[in-house]
Amino acid sequence: MDSVAPNGARARTRRAILDAALSALSKNAAASMADIAAAAGVGRTTIHRYFPERSDLLSAIGTHLLERIEVATVRARLDEGPADEALERVCQEYFELEDVLLFAFENPQMTDWTGWDDETESDRALLRLIERGREEGTIDAGQPAAWLTEVMWSLLYSAWQHTRGQHASKHAALELSLRTLRKVIKIER
Amino acid sequence: MDSVAPNGARARTRRAILDAALSALSKNAAASMADIAAAAGVGRTTIHRYFPERSDLLSAIGTHLLERIEVATVRARLDEGPADEALERVCQEYFELEDVLLFAFENPQMTDWTGWDDETESDRALLRLIERGREEGTIDAGQPAAWLTEVMWSLLYSAWQHTRGQHASKHAALELSLRTLRKVIKIER
DNA sequence: CCCCAGTGGAACAGTGATGTTCCGAAAATG
DNA sequence: CATTTTCGGAACATCACTGTTCCACTGGGG
Numbered sequence: 001m002d003s004v005a006p007n008g009a010r011a012r013t014r015r016a017i018l019d020a021a022l023s024a025l026s027k028n029a030a031a032s033m034a035d036i037a038a039a040a041g042v043g044r045t046t047i048h049r050y051f052p053e054r055s056d057l058l059s060a061i062g063t064h065l066l067e068r069i070e071v072a073t074v075r076a077r078l079d080e081g082p083a084d085e086a087l088e089r090v091c092q093e094y095f096e097l098e099d100v101l102l103f104a105f106e107n108p109q110m111t112d113w114t115g116w117d118d119e120t121e122s123d124r125a126l127l128r129l130i131e132r133g134r135e136e137g138t139i140d141a142g143q144p145a146a147w148l149t150e151v152m153w154s155l156l157y158s159a160w161q162h163t164r165g166q167h168a169s170k171h172a173a174l175e176l177s178l179r180t181l182r183k184v185i186k187i188e189r
Numbered sequence: 190m191d192s193v194a195p196n197g198a199r200a201r202t203r204r205a206i207l208d209a210a211l212s213a214l215s216k217n218a219a220a221s222m223a224d225i226a227a228a229a230g231v232g233r234t235t236i237h238r239y240f241p242e243r244s245d246l247l248s249a250i251g252t253h254l255l256e257r258i259e260v261a262t263v264r265a266r267l268d269e270g271p272a273d274e275a276l277e278r279v280c281q282e283y284f285e286l287e288d289v290l291l292f293a294f295e296n297p298q299m300t301d302w303t304g305w306d307d308e309t310e311s312d313r314a315l316l317r318l319i320e321r322g323r324e325e326g327t328i329d330a331g332q333p334a335a336w337l338t339e340v341m342w343s344l345l346y347s348a349w350q351h352t353r354g355q356h357a358s359k360h361a362a363l364e365l366s367l368r369t370l371r372k373v374i375k376i377e378r
Numbered sequence: 379c380c381c382c383a384g385t386g387g388a389a390c391a392g393t394g395a396t397g398t399t400c401c402g403a404a405a406a407t408g
Numbered sequence: 409c410a411t412t413t414t415c416g417g418a419a420c421a422t423c424a425c426t427g428t429t430c431c432a433c434t435g436g437g438g
Contacts (some may be wrong), residue, residue: 001266003351009383009384009436010383013384013385015348016343029388032426033425033426033427034423034424034425041243042385042386042388043385043386043387044385044426045385045386045428046385047384047389048426048428049384049385052427053426053427053434054425054427055311094203102418105437106295106397113342141371142368143365143368143369144365146354146355147347147351147365147369149345150347150350151343151369154340154343154344154346154347155343156345157339157343158336158339158340158342158343161339162335162336165335165339166333174263174368176332176333176336179331179332180332180336180373182422183329183372183373183375184369184372184373186372187295188372197406197407198405198407198413198414199413199414202414207435214433221394221395222395222396223394223395223396224398224433231397231415231416232416232417233416233417234399234416234417235399235415235416237396237397237398237415238414238415241397242396243395243396243397244389256404337402376427
């Protein structure tokens with residue numbers, strides 16, 4: 001059963017469990033294994049077959065999550081074009097990761113998960129991008145780069161929150177975020 | 190024991206439990222009753238004497254929380270002076286409520302708590318303030334008022350996060366927030 | 379078509395949190 | 409100082425979740 005070659009069936013259910021766990025846990029941070037199993041349309045036993053302990057599932061989610069962020073970052077091509085435009089691109093990419101990122105935000109249960117502490121390649125790329133923008137003169141140098149990344153994440157969070165509370169469409173919320181972010185990085189004369 | 194007149198002793202330990210619960214739960218959202226009791230320097234039994242069930246404690250925290258927000262809002266005197274300055278004042282007041290508000294943000298366990306859904310007087314006052322600023326010409330009318338309040342909360346959250354991650358002082362973080370907020374509400378020419 | 383990897387469900391023990399009761403000790407109150 | 413109130417701790421029953429084992433089934437690949 002734990003053969004080296006992923007049979008296809010195994011890989012499929014593994015993904016199903018991972019996806020279901022992600023969505024279940026972003027809706028309810030206290031979801032039990034049984035809840036996740038139900039969400040995945042799978043027996044609770046099966047989950048334990050793939051992830052012996054809850055922590056195993058959580059760290060699998062963790063890496064899966066980092067991978068998706070990584071992919072989104074690459075797709076934004078941070079090195080191309082003016083820095084402010086690249087920043088908007090990466091925001092748009094990240095905006096699509098709502099379930100993934102809401103989970104990351106609202107689940108401090110993963111505090112013990114080793115893998116957050118060390119800087120991601122995405123983190124570094126983002127900081128480099130902002131640095132580049134400051135030198136280019138397209139991003140306000142009056143605010144620390146680390147602060148601007150915080151603000152970017154916050155604005156994304158606000159956008160998702162805005163679609164929940166208000167009856168705003170996702171598109172409208174994203175537009176608001178980008179508009180606000182543009183004002184934030186604008187250079188004061 | 191449940192006499193009508195608050196004896197002083199009862200009121201005192203009640204506050205102690207409430208405060209300890211607040212700080213314990215903001216540090217660790219999954220804190221057990223035993224944890225909270227320990228944090229309050231009080232027996233677990235005593236907590237159940239004041240708050241028979243966990244949900245009772247949570248809703249007590251909820252109202253206590255709303256009260257503190259209410260007080261902070263009043264102290265900001267939203268009706269006085271230019272709207273943009275009033276907005277900065279209320280930010281400064283809210284910034285002091287770090288434990289209270291971080292708890293509110295990071296504890297979706299209070300989602301079931303009835304009392305968030307209906308608009309607070311503070312919410313309304315804040316929206317009125319922004320509306321006033323738009324008419325005055327001190328706050329950008331290009332962004333919906335509801336969105337600006339979301340952004341304000343997010344910036345506060347960013348500030349607290351910034352003091353955690355970076356080695357920034359609270360004062361510096363607040364300054365960053367205010368500076369960024371000023372740019373956000375600035376009217377585009 | 380047949381077989382077996384993959385699955386679901388029942389059943390079980392272990393664990394930690396919750397809520398309750400009871401009683402002796404401590405402290406506030408008059 | 410005496411009395412009433414309040415507190416702490418031990419003990420207990422209950423509950424939900426976890427992780428494990430075992431067995432019966434099923435459906436897709438060889």
